[in-house]
Amino acid sequence: MRKRIKIFLKIACMIAVVVTALILFSYYSVELRTRSRVYDNIDELPHNKVGLVLGTTKYIYGNTLNPYYVNRIDAAARLFLKGKVDYLLVSGDNGQVEYNEPIKMKQDLIEKGIPEDKVFLDYAGFRTLDSIVRSREIFGQEKITVISQEFHNERAVFIALSKDIDAVGYNAMDVNCKAGFKTNVREIFARVKMMFDLALGIQPKFLGERITIE
Template sequence: MKKPQKKKIFYSLILLIFTVIIGVLIIDTYVSSSSSDKIYKETNKIPHKRVGLLLGTSKFLSNHQINLYYKYRIEAAAELFKAGKIEFILISGDNGSKNYNEPKLMKEDLMNKGIPEEKIYLDYAGFRTLDSVLRAKKVFGQNSFTIISQEFHNERAVFLAKSFQINAIAFNAKDVSINDGLKTQLREKLARSKMILDLIFNVEPKYLGKKIVIE
């Protein structure tokens, strides 16, 4: 290959990478700004909703330490319930194998914080945020609920809810320090771009199944 051709390919790749980065950043900013009016940080200011959708995550990190995202989400859900801001908690997480069950562990920890078992419902097929939000509507019959997660995650979840005409608000659990959460924050920017593609191509939840009544 001649030198001018190599240069042309090199500059084309640089331009492509630059374009992708700019596109990811634009989407990231757009998702945040579109969701900001539906997100709450203070318990006394958030409106009452019958159901809180608690988005799952793993309890432990690869080094076997507690996952702070998990810990803070449990605390936020318990806080909302005890303040009377939600009446039921729908836990939506991954139960992709016999040895991995996010909803079950979260339920146990919520009960340890005094949440009655009959007030907790489990969605074992919340493999992605899209699945969790859409299944809350299509399987559990909820078209208005409070999403519970960290702010960066809530922004994406609320954006999804709006896209499916779901009247959702969100409550921010305490966030993790930038040192502990940098990788997660970077992954979130890519997840938002993938979400836009999922919406464009009308991607559906992996599983739906029979309807479950929350009562």
């Protein structure tokens, strides 16, 4: 019985070591590769034709505004009005009739003074990989500026570089540690999953006909 317990504990320790190594490798590989490509300072950010705004739900806990969403919209509008991008591509989930992230983002950007004809919609940005790959395969962009929070930008830019897309990220304001705790924990495992997706060549859920941004 004791021998079995020892074997079990040894296997459990080995699994724990492997999982920890995967987490550390995934997390810090992303940070190291993208460190020079994500920007807080808008003046240092290079100009790109298109800014890709990564979607998230507008409301949480019923009717409470999601600070991640609010800050991304603010950052996207700031980039456009500063002349750092010429168009905005808003990419999000439209998997249900009553749930449409891109439309909400476009409406809020227009309210902030962005011309309607400068905002393009990607209705099939179900996850970050989909949004990044579709920006090239559907919308024809070889260079993009990704707009989200820093942790998300790092992962998105890493995906883009792995797919031979020349990407930089502009960091929207983050949320406080308490409000963002679950999101930050989830990001750790999202990076591990991303590594597997890239290794396995996982493709977007939907592609479709090409759309010209001009």
